[in-house]
Amino acid sequence: MNKILINFAHPAKTHSTINKELRHAIENLEGVTVNDLYANYPDFLIDVKREQMLCQTHDVIIFQHPFYWYSTPPLMKEWLDLVLEYDWAYGVNGKALKGKLFLQAITAGGSDNTYQQDGANHFTIRELTSPYRATANLCNMEWLPPFTVFGIHRGLPKEEISVHAENYRKMVIALRDGTLDIEKAKEAQYLNDNLPSMIGGK
Numbered sequence: 001m002n003k004i005l006i007n008f009a010h011p012a013k014t015h016s017t018i019n020k021e022l023r024h025a026i027e028n029l030e031g032v033t034v035n036d037l038y039a040n041y042p043d044f045l046i047d048v049k050r051e052q053m054l055c056q057t058h059d060v061i062i063f064q065h066p067f068y069w070y071s072t073p074p075l076m077k078e079w080l081d082l083v084l085e086y087d088w089a090y091g092v093n094g095k096a097l098k099g100k101l102f103l104q105a106i107t108a109g110g111s112d113n114t115y116q117q118d119g120a121n122h123f124t125i126r127e128l129t130s131p132y133r134a135t136a137n138l139c140n141m142e143w144l145p146p147f148t149v150f151g152i153h154r155g156l157p158k159e160e161i162s163v164h165a166e167n168y169r170k171m172v173i174a175l176r177d178g179t180l181d182i183e184k185a186k187e188a189q190y191l192n193d194n195l196p197s198m199i200g201g202k
Contacts, residue, residue, distance in 0.1 A: 001031050002176050005058035006105075009037045009065045009076040018107050018149055018161055022064065025165040026172045033058065037075050044078055051083040056096055060175050061141075063132075064105040066152075070121075070128045080135065089139045101175065101182075102136035103144040103191060104129060105168065109153035126189060142182065147171055147191040167192050174199045 006026065010019050027034045035054060041047075055061060065072050072080075087093045106125070114120040115128070125148055126133075136143035149156075149164045156164075171191060174180035179200040185191055188198070 002059040002101075002178060003057065004029075004032045004060045004062065004172055004176050005054055006032065006034045006062045006064055006172075007037060007076065007079065008034055009063070009073045009079075011038055011073050011075070013038070016066065016107070016152075018152055018156060018164065019064070019066065021161050021165040022105065022107075022149075022168045025169040029169070029172060029176070031176045032172060037079060038073075041075060044075060046079055046082050048082050048085070051079065052085075052088060052096065055083070055100070058100070060101040060103075061097075062103055062105055062172070065107075067106045067108040067128075070123075071131075084135070084139060095140065098140040100141050101144060102132070102139075102141040104132060104146040105148075106146045107149045107152050109151075111151045111154070115150075124189075144182070144185050145188050145191050149192075164192070167195055170199065171195060 006023075008019075008023060010016055013019055023034060026032055033054065035051075037046075063072065063076060065076055071077065084090065085094075088096050106129075108115070108125070110121060115123065115125050117124065121128075125146060129146055133143045147168060171180070181198045181200065185198050188194070191198075
């Protein structure tokens with residue numbers, strides 16, 4: 001069984017129904033650790049050794065966050081800047097994360113069609129998240145496309161939120177149990193695209 005670390009970052013989590021539901025769907029699963037960065041580090045003073053230990057003792061690292069200005073909330077960027085040290089995460093001797101899976105779980109305000117070359121944002125989610133793919137590559141991690149929920153600003157119906165939460169739960173369980181077809185998942189635009197086809201016939 002793989003151990004899953006979810007680095008959760010939302011500076012206004014009480015206002016985010018979708019992030020609350022996604023988190024609620026997975027936080028009590030066996031083998032899953034939810035690391036709430038804003039709860040643990042309200043002063044932004046990150047305990048680098050604690051975070052590195054968490055990374056080393058888990059097999060899959062998920063970064064769950066809202067898509068703020070085409071990127072992450074500031075504390076998650078601070079986490080990346082401080083925790084992924086040279087000669088630990090990358091560099092000649094930096095092999096601590098080698099072979100671990102890396103992915104983002106993103107909630108975005110705009111709809112999917114706004115994240116296209118001819119859409120309002122002019123770039124796709126895969127293009128906009130390419131720095132994270134490069135980070136995973138530098139750290140010798142296996143990158144997977146993001147689990148993405150769109151249209152938050154228009155307000156999602158309760159039923160749709162429930163579907164996303166259930167899909168998130170299924171994806172995390174599949175990653176934990178090793179039943180997700182990793183090679184097939186890498187080819188998807190989003191990890192929640194046609195998820196059943198990626199999960200070992202389930």
